[in-house]
Amino acid sequence: MGQPGGDGDPRPHRRAGRRRPLGGDSATPVTDVETRAERTAAADTLCVAAFEKVEAPVTGVALVAVGGYGRGELAPCSDLDVVLVHDDDVRLGGWAGELWYPIWDSGTRLDHAVRALPQMTAAAGTDLKVALGLLDTRHLAGDPNLTLRLRTTMLTQWRRDARRRLPELREMVRARHEQVGELAHLSVPDLKEAAGGLRDATILRALVASWLVDVPHPQLRAGHRSLLDVRDRLHALAGRATDRIAPEHWPGLAHSLGLEEAATQQHVREVGRRLTHLSRLTWRRVEAVQGRRTPVGVRRPELTSIAPGVALSAGEVVLDRGADPAADPLLLLRAAAEAAERDVVLAPPTAARLVRECAPIPEPWPRAARQLLVRLLAAGPGLLAVWETLDETGALPRLLPEWERIRLLPHASEIHRFTVDRHVVETCIEASALIRDVARPDVLMVAALLHDIGKGGPHEHCAAGEPIARDVAARIGLGREEVETVATLVRWHLLLAETATTRDPDDPATLDHLVRRIPDVTTARLLLALTEADARATAPKAWSSWRAGLVTDLARRLIARLDEDEGTGPPALGTALPATAPASPEFVVESGGDDCRVTVVAADRVGLLADVAAVLTLQRLPVRTVRAWTEGDVAASVWSLDGDVPDVAVLRQRYDALTAARLGVPARARPVAPRDLEPRVALRPDASREATVLEVRAADRTGVLQLTLETLADLDIWVRSAHADTLGPQAVDVFYLQESGAGALSDTRAAAAAHAVRDALSPPAPAHRG
Structure with missing residues (x-):
């Protein structure tokens, strides 16, 4: 208990010096539960014998064990935590001080206190540590009814006040974890x-x-x-x-x-x-219980569907009604990605069932599986708990057999604060905050996952990891160029940091050294983001302002040397369009494998793409990519979709109803992810001479594209062509904009368009609490 007490006892409550191990010599091996039970029984015998030697009252006084001793968890050199508890009306004599002498004389270290029952109740009500210690109260000697009353009172008080006291306990736990x-x-x-x-x-x-x-x-x-x-x-x-x-x-x-x-x-x-x-x-x-009050009469938690086969129940991701894991090999990844993005629990029984019942993902992975993996990796802080659940339930070997190479592997360098596998997860979390800075966030996240996969063997880990990363990237279905980029990033993920701190950046040979290894600007920018994420995940000192400045400056020099060529106009998008526009928009739906495309040909007008996007949003059809272009007065757009294949007649009906203003469309619903990064909206003045090029990078959520297009339509801006892609958790959309019947926007109009789109896509500001 650590509290003073003892009725005139002159001795200290804790005897200093080398203690005699309980239950035997310190060299005796201590191995199991039975030995701990014997050690506890020996301590109990000692305490009971000491109590029986004094003239204690028959009722109203009890000697109890608390803390680890109360739980029977004594180690060879543990102290005995005991309390002499008494009713308020019981007068203690000199015997209370004599009680401890036989225990001290045995060489046992003792932590003791003397307390009246009301004192203990009051102390437990104000001191959380006291309350926790008294939950493990165990009777040793004296009045067993008093011990029973004490235990009952402590448990009742704990359960009654739990909702109020658990936030304080949570903060205590968090502070201890951060410190230790x-x-x-x-x-x-x-x-x-x-x-x-x-x-x-x-x-x-x-x-x-x-x-x-x-x-x-x-x-x-x-x-x-x-x-x-x-x-x-x-x-x-x-x-x-x-x-x-x-x-x-x-x-x-x-x-x-x-x-x-x-x-x-x-x-x-x-x-x-x-x-x-x-x-x-x-x-x-x-935390979920603290924030939830179950309505009267409700016995089962409510299921809220959040993705095909996946639902949210009581703050945890579980299987939805009717989910069939055997028929859906992507269900495990989908559940994990949803839980990580929402920063909620992936229910371990759900993960374990999916490990048992889900069919293997076909190799190479379909695009949908790869997208889910990247969404999971880029989820931010929510990744850690979900990844641990996948690890504990045996799911990781199914998704990434190579993970076992680095699982619980300690780092050779003392600067690392985590084991290799945890460091990799932390690197993914750090990289998720940098996806707006790179053209290929999907490649960045895969490289972050695999950058240390070569550790644990006899060879230098960057070189050893390159072929492993190449195999994994190919297995999850990345294209040939992306596979090589991932392999390059893994092979040279230490290159910028090592070069920046060991070579002269002004020496031409330094850039020659880098250019021989890094082939293009896209890879260079990915390497800079991976370098920063890797360093931040290592330790705070690994990405100091000094080191960050050196690495960033060197990366800028490398990018300038590689001379990025963005092109001067939109690429070819499709076959020639008809000379005249159809009387009404034509919809064509094509599907094959995991690919579904909707092609729309119509008379060009401001807002056409926004209306088509609204129709697809109403149908709950996630847009994967868009390519749109015009020839004369004819506009065409090709929309690659995820989800079910839509019915052409329904699309036409929805479109007609929308344009006739008979259909309410949630046009201004702001699509906000559970963990949205700020969108990046930038003008690229050198990308085209005929149009204003607007690049938008934002969280991939249903309605993002629609909201962007409607914002431009509200400004009476014509979208001459559009190039929209979904790369993992990020939508990367490029729009070539013109004034209706004219050319590129003026600087003022272009700035206004960029500002309006940024404002439309930005997460809403937190509500003020008065």
């Missing part, structure tokens, strides 16, 4: 205080005791027991109470476990990671 770090990644693991350590296991039990949430008990029990076993061995080796595994302890721990030293470290990290995952999952569920 994660057990799975620390170079000197702290078995107790680190994230995924014994303290978290205890708090998970307290959360279960609140009755607000539950945890997978077999996993919690197994992980908790494993850490206790390791701590027992650590105490036996060190001959003192310690929770930190210093480098010199690993060989002895390995010997006591009968494992190699590397396998021992991996075992500890594995357990720490599993408990960290359980802790994060449980706290997510606590």
Whole structure:
């Protein structure tokens, strides 16, 4: 308890010096639950004997164990945490101070307190640590009814006040994790205080005791027991109470476990990671419960469909009604991407079922599977928890068999704060914030996933990773050029950082060195983004302002040397159009494999593309790419779609109703992703002499293209041609704009158009709270 007490007791509450291990000599191996039970029983015998020697009242006084002793988790060098509790009307005599002498004389370290029952209740109500410690109260001696009242009172109080007190507990846990770090990644693991350590296991039990949430008990029990076993061995080796595994302890721990030293470290990290995952999952569920009030009479959580076969229930992504994993090989990726983008829990039972039942993804992967993978990787902070769930449920070997090479692999360099696999996930999270800076965000995210895949072998990891990355990129269906770009990025992902800090940027030979390895501007910009993401994921000092300045300056010089050629006009888009426009728009639908295209030919006018986009939005048809062009008074557009193949008659009907103003269209619905980056809207004055070129990069969400086109139509701006692509989570749209019946926009009109589109696509400002 750590509180003063003891009725005139002159001795300190905690005896200093080397303590005698409980239940035997410190060299005795401590290996299992039975030994801990024997150690606890020996301590109980000692405490009971001490209590029986004093003249304590028969009723109204009890000696109880709390904390780790109350849970029966004594390690060889643990202290005994005990409280002498009494009713308020019981007067304690000198015997209360004499109680502790036999325990001290045995050489056992003792942490004790004397408290009246009302004092304990009050302390638990104001001090969260006291409340947690008293949840594990266990009777040792004296009045068992008093102990029962204490336990009942503490549990009742905890459950009654849980909703109010859990936010404070959450902040305590978060602060401890930030200060200590994660057990799975620390170079000197702290078995107790680190994230995924014994303290978290205890708090998970307290959360279960609140009755607000539950945890997978077999996993919690197994992980908790494993850490206790390791701590027992650590105490036996060190001959003192310690929770930190210093480098010199690993060989002895390995010997006591009968494992190699590397396998021992991996075992500890594995357990720490599993408990960290359980802790994060449980706290997510606590937050969901805190923000949700179940209506009276509702027994089952509501299912909200969010994607084909996928639903949201009680803040977790689960399977929708009627989902058939065996018939949908992309269901696992779709569920993971939705959970990560929404930053919610991917329900572990759902992931485990999908691992068992989903058919393998065809190789090479179809475009839809690749898009889902990139969306998952680019989801930002929501990726971490979902990736951990995929790891814990065995899904990652199905998606990326090569992941096992780096799983729980420690870094050789001490500057790294995480193991290799976690560093890779952190690199993806950092790269997700940079996708607006590159032309191919999909390639960036795949390269971020694979940049360290060559580690763990005898060869230099950049060179070893290149062929692996090439194979993976080809397997997930990237084109030949993209595969080579990914391989190049993996091979040279350290090039900019190493060159910037070791060579003179003003020496022509420095740029020659880079140009021989980096073939074009697109790759150079991707490499700069990957370099920044990799450094930020390593450690704060790895991307200091000084290092960032050196790398960025060198990258700019490289880009200038490569002399980017953007072209001077739109590429050829299709076959020649008819000489005269049809009397009414013509819709043609073609489908094959995972590709569906809608071609529209109509008389050209301002707002035509916006109307077609609105029709597709109403049909809930995600647009993958668009190519639009004009010849004379005839306009054509080809829309590549995801989702079901639309009915031509329905499209025509919707279009006619829209243009006749008989159909309400959510034209101004602002499409906001759960985690939108700010859109990038830029004018490219050198891209065309005949038109104003507007480039838009924004989160890929239904309605983005429609909103952009309608904004331009409202300004009476004619879209001469359009080139829209979806690359992972990002829409990259380029529009060639002209005044109706005239040429390029004036500078003023162009700036107004860019500003209006940026404003239309920007996430709404947070609401003010008065």
